[in-house]
Every structure is written in structure tokens, then in C-alpha cells.
Amino acid sequence: MSKKRISRGKFNHMQQLSNANGVIAALAIDQRGSMVKMMQSAVGPDRYNIDMVYEFKELVSQELTKYVSAILLDEEYGFKGIEKKNRDAGLLMSYEKTGYDANTPGRLPDVIPEDSLQRLLKKGADAAKVLVYYNPEDSQDILDKKHAFLERLGDEARAADIPVFVEPIVYDNEITNDKSPEFAKIKPEKVIKTIKEFTKDHYHIDVLKVEVPVAFNYVEGFNERNPVIYTQKQAANYFKQASDAATRPFIYLSAGVPTKTFQQELIFAGEAGARYSGILGGRATWFEGVDAYAKGGRDGLIRWLDSVGHENVEQLNKILKQYATPWYDIYGGFENIEVFDINLAD
Numbered sequence: 162m163s164k165k166r167i168s169r170g171k172f173n174h175m176q177q178l179s180n181a182n183g184v185i186a187a188l189a190i191d192q193r194g195s196m197v198k199m200m201q202s203a204v205g206p207d208r209y210n211i212d213m214v215y216e217f218k219e220l221v222s223q224e225l226t227k228y229v230s231a232i233l234l235d236e237e238y239g240f241k242g243i244e245k246k247n248r249d250a251g252l253l254m255s256y257e258k259t260g261y262d263a264n265t266p267g268r269l270p271d272v273i274p275e276d277s278l279q280r281l282l283k284k285g286a287d288a289a290k291v292l293v294y295y296n297p298e299d300s301q302d303i304l305d306k307k308h309a310f311l312e313r314l315g316d317e318a319r320a321a322d323i324p325v326f327v328e329p330i331v332y333d334n335e336i337t338n339d340k341s342p343e344f345a346k347i348k349p350e351k352v353i354k355t356i357k358e359f360t361k362d363h364y365h366i367d368v369l370k371v372e373v374p375v376a377f378n379y380v381e382g383f384n385e386r387n388p389v390i391y392t393q394k395q396a397a398n399y400f401k402q403a404s405d406a407a408t409r410p411f412i413y414l415s416a417g418v419p420t421k422t423f424q425q426e427l428i429f430a431g432e433a434g435a436r437y438s439g440i441l442g443g444r445a446t447w448f449e450g451v452d453a454y455a456k457g458g459r460d461g462l463i464r465w466l467d468s469v470g471h472e473n474v475e476q477l478n479k480i481l482k483q484y485a486t487p488w489y490d491i492y493g494g495f496e497n498i499e500v501f502d503i504n505l506a507d
Contacts (some may be wrong), residue, residue, distance in 0.1 A: 165492035170322030174287040175488060178324070180230040183487025185368070185412050185439030186478055187231040187251070189408050189444055190221050191290070193238055193259040199448075203455035207229060211238075217454055217462065218242040219434060221447050224466035226250040228474045233290055233441055235259075236276075243285065244277035253441075256289040259353040266296035267303035268332065270310055278321035288324040290370065290441075291330045295329040297354040301488050308358075315365030322503045324367035326441075328414060329355045331372065343394060345376035345390045349399040360408040368488070370441055373426050374403040377418065383425060397433035404435035410488040412438055415445035420473055424480060431484025438488040446473045 167175075180186050192199075200217065201209045215238060222242030226232050231251035234242045246252060261268040270293045276398035281289050291314060293307060311327060318325035331351040336344045359366055368472040379385055379390035384452060391399070404411075413430070415423045430437060453465035489495055 162493040162495055162497060164499045166499045168319070168322050168333050169500050170503060171318075172498070172500045174251070174324050175367070177287045178231040178253065179242055179439070179477075180481075182482065182485075183438075183489055184481050184485040185231065185410075185441070186222060186229050186481050186485075187233060187253065187412075187439065187441045188221075188225055189228045189233040189383055189414065189441040190218055190242065190447060191233045191235040191239065191253075191255040192305075192443070193235055193255075196238060197455075199451050203451045213454070214238050214324045215241050216459060217451065219245050220454075220459065220462050220466060221450065221470075222246045222374060225447070225470055225474055225486055228471060228478065231287065236284070246491065251284055251287040253288045253290050254286040255292075257291045257293075261278070261294060267299060267306065269303075269306055270294070272314075278317050278323050278325075281299075282321060282323055286323065287293075287461060288326055289318065289366070290326040290328060292328040292330060294332055295355050296332050298350055299334070299356065305335035306366075306445055307407070310475060311359065311366065314458050315363075318367070321363055323498075325365075326368045326370050326412075327359060327364075327366045328370040329359055340376070342379060342388055342390055345379045348372075349391075353399070353403050356403055356406045356411065360406070360411075362408075366409065367436070369407065370414050371403070371411050373413055373430065374399045377426050377429075378423060380429075381424075383429075394445065396429070400430050400433035400435045402474070404430075404433075404437065407491075410438040410491045413440050415440070415443045417444050420445045420449075427477070427480045427484060431480070431498055436486040436491065437484075438491065439485050440477065442474075442477055446470065446477070 171400035178185055200213050218239040219241035223245040232246050233253040235255040256272050258271045278289055375391055375396045378387050380396045381389045381392045450462055450465050454462040492498055
């Protein structure tokens with residue numbers, strides 16, 4: 162394996178985002194519009210105000226970053242969380258606009274216009290995260306726009322000397338219900354093609370934050386009342402294929418699944434031989450805390466976070482300790498990485 166050259170800033174930030182084992186054991190709470198909807202639903206329209214969202218993110222960050230290697234937050238609603246995170250935990254910040262223009266074909270991505278990667282660095286970010294909706298079967302015109310967008314993003318990250326995490330979420334133009342059995346049948350191929358594309362060197366993406374390659378609630382033995390779309394052997398093969406397609410570190414997102422399901426996915430992935438380098442665990446870690454906050458306010462949420470929330474994180478940490486691969490091992494280990502100062506780069 163040839164030497165992997167990584168700029169000093171990116172290398173140092175990747176280490177800050179990782180735990181002592183070189184694994185990204187991170188918490189994600191960068192939801193914006195969906196976070197508002199969750200809180201409105203939990204407390205009711207008469208009680209709701211935006212300060213509740215600010216406080217919720219603040220307390221999740223304050224309490225749970227004691228136990229994780231990093232946290233992903235947005236500045237718009239998570240500014241208090243950024244201020245209250247544990248000083249030893251790394252910080253990822255959302256760089257994309259939330260949602261997409263439904264009137265424009267292709268679910269095209271865009272970044273927050275008043276931000277830049279240099280500005281995020283000055284705000285204390287160790288990495289930027291960008292979500293991109295992606296369909297490998299889209300028209301070439303749409304694909305060109307998204308590929309060029311991510312090429313520009315990668316170049317900006319190189320210039321700013323900060324890691325960039327890209328979160329590609331697959332979709333289909335014909336099968337629009339991504340929870341359906343029909344989508345479950347086509348999801349693995351889409352995820353594998355997407356990983357193959359965005360781990361190509363010319364994008365300069367440092368970490369892919371990816372979905373598991375199957376709809377796990379359709380896997381034999383984990384399907385409950387749903388039909389079986391994949392045998393366990395087929396599902397394990399998809400996990401391995403997706404992992405083998407990656408040429409740089411990738412981590413799993415929880416994608417809104419229940420806590421137990423996310424834990425099962427990570428164990429299954431590890432048993433299948435997937436070489437994932439960590440997680441960004443979102444709602445699977447803290448979702449039930451929304452109801453605890455609605456019922457018990459600030460004190461009720463703190464109690465929940467310090468008990469159930471803490472346990473959720475520790476269970477994930479145990480799984481990662483057993484199954485996750487250090488991010489630098491994807492490149493052959495520390496001894497195969499050449500760290501260079503960006504002003505001395507070719």
C-alpha cells in the first residue's frame with residue numbers, strides 16, 4: 162500500500178474527533194426543521210417556543226459529550242450546545258442548507274451562504290458535515306451538478322485544512338417511499354454505487370457518513386411483522402460489499418431508527434466484516450429525551466440523559482470497541498501516513 166499523505170490540520174482534527182482507539186464515537190444532533198417538529202409534537206403547540214429547542218440541544222451536548230469523542234451540531238439551533246460541549250470532545254458543524262428545493266428537479270445541495278470552511282474553523286469546528294441526496298441512476302445533468310458541488314467542497318476543505326464529512330442519502334425517483342419493501346429491494350445497490358463514487362480520490366472527502374446498505378427491518382430475524390426482503394446471508398454480503406467499496410474511512414449514521422435497532426445494525430455489520438470507523442449516532446441516542454423534556458422540563462431531561470441517555474451511549478461505545486476499525490487503519494495504520502504542512506504541499 163502506497164503512503165497516504167494527510168495535511169497536518171486535517172490529521173490533527175481527525176485525531177480530535179476520534180477516541181483513544183482511533184474510532185469516531187460521535188453524537189449527532191444537527192436536526193433543524195425536524196427538531197422543531199419533534200419538540201412541537203411533544204410539548205403541544207400552546208406550550209412550544211423556540212427556546213425549548215435551544216435548551217434541549219444545550220443539555221444533550223452538556224451531558225452526553227462527557228462520553229463521546231465528538232458531537233455534530235448546527236449553529237442555527239445548536240449554538241448553546243456548541244458552547245456547552247465537553248472541551249475534550251471534537252466538534253463537527255453542519256455546512257449544508259437544511260432540506261432542498263422541492264420545485265427544482267434533483268434535490269440539489271447547497272451550503273449555508275453566510276458561512277465558509279474558514280469561518281467554521283474560527284468558530285471551533287474540527288470538521289464540516291454536508292448532506293447530499295443522491296440517486297446513482299439520476300440523469301447525467303443532475304449527477305454532474307452534484308459531483309461538481311462535492312469537488313468544489315473537497316477543494317475548499319483542502320485549502321482550509323479541515324476534514325469534510327459527506328453524508329449521501331440515497332433516493333429513487335420512482336419509488337418515493339424509502340420505508341417500503343420496494344425501496345428495500347433497490348437500496349443496497351444504490352448505497353454501494355454511492356460509496357464507490359464518493360470515495361474516489363478526486364473528491365477529497367475525508368469521511369463518508371453513510372446509511373447501512375439494507376433496510377434492516379426487512380432482514381430475516383430482525384423483520385418482526387415485515388416481509389423478509391433479505392436473508393441474513395444476503396444482508397451480510399451487502400454490508401461487506403459496501404465496506405469493500407470504500408477506499409477511505411466511513412462511519413454509520415443512525416437514520417432515525419430505534420436505539421435497539423441501531424445497536425443490532427452495528428453488531429451485524431461488524432460480524433459481516435464491515436470495516437466501519439465509527440458512528441454519528443443521532444435520534445437512536447437521544448430521541449426519547451424529547452418526551453422526557455416535554456414532561457419534566459430541564460430537570461427531567463437531565464435525569465433522563467444521565468441515566469438512559471448515558472446508557473445508550475455506553476452501549477454504543479462497547480459495540481464500537483469490539484467491532485469498529487480505527488480510521489487510520491483504513492490507510493494501513495499510522496506508519497503508512499505521511500503528515501505534511503499545507504504550506505509545504507506540492
